[in-house]
Amino acid sequence: MLAIPMMLEQVMESIFAVVDIYFVSKISVNAIATVGLTETFMFIVYSLAIGLSAGTTALVARRVGEKDRIGASNVAVQSIILSSFIALIVGFIGFVYAEDILRLMGGDESLISEGVGYTRILLGFNIVIFLIYLLNAIFRGAGDAVIAMYSLIFANSINIILDPILIFGLGPFPELGIKGAAIATCIGRGSGVVMQLYILLRGSSIIKIFWNKVKIDIRVIFELIKLSIGGIGQFIIATFSWIFLVKIIAQFGNTAVAGYTVAFRVIVFTILPSWGLANAVATLVGQNLGAKQPERAEESAWTAAYFNTIFLFTVSILFWIFAPRIISFFTSEPEVISEGVKALRIITLGYIVFSYGMVLGQAFNGAGDTFTPTLTNFIAFWMIEIPLAYALSIYFGFGSIGVYASIAISEAFLALLLIYLFKKGRWKLKKI
16 A cells, blocks of 8 residues: 555656656757756756655654644644755755856756756755655655655646646747746646645645644754764665666677666666555554554564565566567667666566565665665665676676676665564664
């Protein structure tokens, strides 16, 4: 019941990028490149937002499990204050230095001239990104995952309607080009935030915010920062490892990069149900630890991991059999199809073990132990995956196959390491 709306929530979040790139692609090549460069820089915003969300979910879930509604409401308020403060700083920098950011990312002067408005708006109003992530984290921690899903459905609906209207100037609206895409996205996300705040203020959720009692609680803010650093670290470690892998694959030509990119997008989309299960576990672990039921918290993690294994094992079989058809749906280039098939088949060989790793990593986060998955990610991705990818692909001459094998091996190692640490049970003693 928790996993299904969380899965759909992630689908809704991914639709923002798909809709924007679909309409922007009708404008110009520079417009498409602007979106790509801006999104690459936006990973800083996303990493901060996701990290804060992880800490918020853990604290809210723990307070709800303890039946401390006032404490959960206080955590929600402090997380909103903290994220708003960070977002305003990032927004000021992004709005003032938008041209320099595009130049830093490699954009030429014609691109900057055409696309700076998009970057300035998206970064300047990044607070809506922070808040929509954070408020949904509050609902998830409280067990109200359906509200989080509905808010993103509402936000996406607004964005889908406004994108063509503002970009192409339909009806009485002026043609704003790529700036219209940024405005539509900000209004869409902002509408979702308004809906979330309305629900929190009205009290139709498990958590209700009383603004007349709002005050800054330094102790809770520091606890949020401490927990969120680990969540931010996990995201940054994974992101940079992916960048290094792409750089290695790029040495084998554009065909290899294209094939890997297609396979990677397919993999990311198909594991959305697994992330729904993993996020549900974070809530269940946090609430059960708060309710002084650590054994039930552990049972929920193992149960979810078991079902996740069944799901991903089935997916891996389908990928192995139908990989050529799946990849050829996205491209007609024979060499790209061949490369994508190799990537899809080899990487998903590690799915059986990987299924446990993604669930248990979120179980640690839900317990408030964000340091353990950060450390294990660093070991698996930076100390094993990247060196192994270089060694297998270049030193031993396996080419791009060596990179794909390193991904499967490092993900399997990460899962086994998390299983070992989870069984030791120290996470049950985490006080937050």
